[in-house]
Amino acid sequence: MENNIIYTVKEVKKETGNVFTLTLSYDGAVKPFRAGQYITVFFPETGHVEGKSYSISNIISPTSFTITVKSIGVFSNKLIDLKVGDKLSASFPYGYFYTESDESSLVLISGGIGIAPFKAIIQESLLKTPNRKIILFYSNKTQKDIIFKNEWEDIIMKYPETFRVNHYITQEHVEGGIKSGRIPVSDIIEQSKNLSDPEFFLCGSITFVRDYWRGLKDGGIPEISIYTEAFF
Ligand SMILES: Cc1cc2nc3c(=O)[nH]c(=O)nc-3n(C[C@H](O)[C@H](O)[C@H](O)COP(=O)(O)OP(=O)(O)OC[C@H]3O[C@@H](n4cnc5c(N)ncnc54)[C@H](O)[C@@H]3O)c2cc1C
Structure with a gap:
């Protein structure tokens, strides 16, 4: 082949x-x-x-x-x-930005176009392991930059017990459930503390991935539970 x-x-x-x-x-x-x-x-x-x-x-x-x-x-x-x-x-497709576990909870953290693999990961997980909990943290400069905005809303409606999304906007004033500024590591740790066997996935620019990898590690998340994909 x-x-x-x-x-x-x-x-x-x-x-x-x-x-x-x-x-x-x-x-x-x-x-x-x-x-x-x-x-x-x-x-x-x-x-x-x-x-x-x-x-x-x-x-x-x-x-x-x-x-x-x-x-x-x-x-x-x-x-x-x-x-x-x-x-x-x-x-052909290749790479290893996925978990082998069918039971872990997924904590997905992305900036901008770093959302791309998460869209597929979320859809695959909802199809194959619908009871697995997924929390998405998604950072963009403005609300217009949020990629797949309607799809996130549809998934929340369909899987309210399974899927949660947190939007963060860094370069304009926002309200109505969307937060201003960068994603605080404390938000990620707080929301994942009651999840069973959480695994953390980081995707975005090299600095985004590096900063959150360090932040999670400093926050007590074991390195083995952190997966990274840096776009460069
Ligand atoms: C594993 C992996 C997966 C990837 N998946 C995707 C994906 O799903 N979708 C996607 O769009 N890209 C993805 N990328 C990035 C992609 O491979 C290219 O690097 C990107 O499209 C830029 O290439 P270019 O030739 O268009 O830009 P270039 O001509 O190389 O760069 C143009 C200019 O943009 C600047 N620049 C480069 N990257 C960025 C950035 N992220 N933000 C702002 N400015 C930048 C450069 O410094 C340069 O000045 C991925 C990268 C990796 C390593």
């Missing part, structure tokens, strides 16, 4: 001002994948031979999934410029 394959773009959907979700599918032999993995995308014409990584943001079928891309530079802009029917050279 080839490691790098050609995907077909099935849909391109705008999520927020500069964030788009692409649905990709491939026709070849199936190699199993799961939420928490990512693909490496190749655009040889850029001269960047290693390619760049994009997390699976939703699993649609054994041969189809989405990635969610924030447009900031060369690769991300090439991705969001793709049209339905276009081909994309990329790897």
Whole structure:
């Protein structure tokens, strides 16, 4: 089985001002994948031979999934410029940003586009282990930047006993259940203290992941319970 394959773009959907979700599918032999993995995308014409990584943001079928891309530079802009029917050279999904446990509670902490793998992780968990508790802490600059805002509201309505989301907004005044400022580590620790076997997942920029990893560790969370995925 080839490691790098050609995907077909099935849909391109705008999520927020500069964030788009692409649905990709491939026709070849199936190699199993799961939420928490990512693909490496190749655009040889850029001269960047290693390619760049994009997390699976939703699993649609054994041969189809989405990635969610924030447009900031060369690769991300090439991705969001793709049209339905276009081909994309990329790897099979790989990576280890997931738990092997079916019973732990999930505490997910993300900033901005760092939400991408959590969307897939939450959906997979609700499908396969619906009784597992999930708390999402999600930080954005403004309310308009909240990616998948409607989806979070739908999931809360559907799974009020299972899923809780905490939104934090750093660069505008907010009210109505949304908190201002960065996510305090004390909020994370407070809300997770009654969870059974909590595991902590951090995803965002390198500084975001580093700061919360240190904060959780200083707050007494064992390193073995902290999983990280830094976007760079
Ligand atoms: C494991 C992994 C998973 C990833 N998953 C995703 C994903 O699901 N969605 C996604 O959009 N990206 C994801 N990334 C990041 C992605 O791989 C690229 O690094 C990103 O798209 C920028 O590449 P570019 O070529 O578009 O920008 P470049 O042309 O490399 O950079 C353009 C400019 O933006 C600056 N810049 C780079 N990163 C950021 C940032 N995060 N915020 C602000 N400015 C920045 C650079 O310094 C530069 O000035 C992931 C990275 C890793 C390692």
